[in-house]
Structures are given as C-alpha cells and as structure tokens.
Amino acid sequence: MLRDEALDALIPYLTSQVGAAIREKKDASEMQSIAQVFGALHLAQGNLPNAEEFLHRFTTTLGPVIYPSLDLATSPTRHLVLVHECQHVVQFYKDPLVFPPKYLADKEYRAGKEAQAILAQLEVSHWLTGKIPTVRTDLPRGIAYGYALNPEDILFAQRILEVGMTMTSNGVYATEVGKIATKWLNQNAHELYHGCAY
Numbered sequence: 001m002l003r004d005e006a007l008d009a010l011i012p013y014l015t016s017q018v019g020a021a022i023r024e025k026k027d028a029s030e031m032q033s034i035a036q037v038f039g040a041l042h043l044a045q046g047n048l049p050n051a052e053e054f055l056h057r058f059t060t061t062l063g064p065v066i067y068p069s070l071d072l073a074t075s076p077t078r079h080l081v082l083v084h085e086c087q088h089v090v091q092f093y094k095d096p097l098v099f100p101p102k103y104l105a106d107k108e109y110r111a112g113k114e115a116q117a118i119l120a121q122l123e124v125s126h127w128l129t130g131k132i133p134t135v136r137t138d139l140p141r142g143i144a145y146g147y148a149l150n151p152e153d154i155l156f157a158q159r160i161l162e163v164g165m166t167m168t169s170n171g172v173y174a175t176e177v178g179k180i181a182t183k184w185l186n187q188n189a190h191e192l193y194h195g196c197a198y
C-alpha cells in the first residue's frame with residue numbers, strides 16, 4: 001500500500017474512533033463569522049491571521065467538528081493536520097464544558113493543548129519515517145503564529161514537546177490519537193513502518 005492510500009484510509013477510521021465530524025469551511029456560515037472576527041482582531045493585534053488566511057490556511061476545530069482550511073485538500077501534510085485536529089476532538093470530549101472556553105481564555109492551557117496535538121502529528125510522522133524533526137527549536141514556530149501566545153507559553157509548549165519527542169524517538173507514543181493511529185497502521189499498513197518520506 002502507498003503512504004497516501006494508507007493515510008486516506010486512516011483518517012475516516014480515526015475520525016470515527018474519536019467521534020469527530022469533518023465539515024467544509026466554505027459551506028459553514030459559522031466559519032465566515034469567525035473569519036470576520038479574526039479579520040478584526042488581526043487589525044488590532046498583529047500576530048493573528050487575517051480573515052483570508054484564516055479561511056485558506058487555518059484548519060479549525062470547534063468541539064467535535066473539524067473544518068479543514070480551503071487549502072488543505074492539496075496540502076502534502078493534510079493527513080497530519082487532520083491527526084492534529086483529531087487530538088483536539090479528544091481533548092474536547094474529555095472535558096466538553098471546560099475545554100472550549102478555557103482554550104480561548106487561557107494561553108497556557110491553549111499552549112499545552114496545542115503541544116499535545118502537535119505531538120500526535122509527530123508520533124504518526126515518526127511511525128511513518130522513523131524520524132523526528134532534527135531542529136527542535138523549529139517546533140514552536142507553528143504555535144508562535146496564529147494562537148496569540150506569550151513567549152513563556154511558547155516555551156511551555158516547547159518543553160512538553162521535548163519530553164514527548166524523547167518518548168517518540170524511543171517508539172513510545174503518548175497521545176490518544178497517536179496510539180490509535182499507529183495501532184491501525186501497524187495492523188493495516190505495516191510495510192510502511194519507518195520506510196516513508198515526508
């Protein structure tokens with residue numbers, strides 16, 4: 001099986017396991033409203049995406065619903081982005097009343113949840129490639145932009161990721177989604193283990 005064939009099959013399995021639904025961003029009126037809010041915030045606060053970027057480049061998850069960015073379908077990392085979002089759905093179901101407001105209001109909480117979702121992505125890419133990113137300081141770049149975090153929150157996320165990546169490099173997958181995904185890959189696409197490029 002080719003990598004993308006396996007990952008195309010993995011994603012529906014993952015979403016069913018974690019109870020996620022995928023909805024197109026362009027069809028969702030709630031996403032257009034959020035995009036307008038991002039546009040307004042972008043004017044006030046430079047380190048957030050503007051409305052266009054939000055719709056095209058940012059995949060968003062609200063509760064159990066994942067809204068892929070408009071550019072995601074053609075992105076080479078689309079599967080890993082959806083793995084990341086599935087981990088957010090797990091976070092939501094663990095604490096459905098607390099997670100959404102706290103994620104928005106509390107930067108340290110948000111940084112921790114993002115680190116965990118990034119770790120889920122890294123676990124799946126480690127299973128596929130046998131590698132973890134070599135430049136660890138590059139990792140927080142993704143969370144430095146778009147989440148309005150303070151430097152200390154970014155450092156906090158980086159620490160979580162460093163611990164997680166040490167486990168990952170030893171083949172220990174800690175996140176719920178990383179465990180479900182790698183178990184499925186072991187059972188259904190074992191020939192790809194550590195043999196893929198990304």
Ligand SMILES: [Zn+2]
Nearest residue numbers: 084088114117
């Ligand atoms: Zn995230």
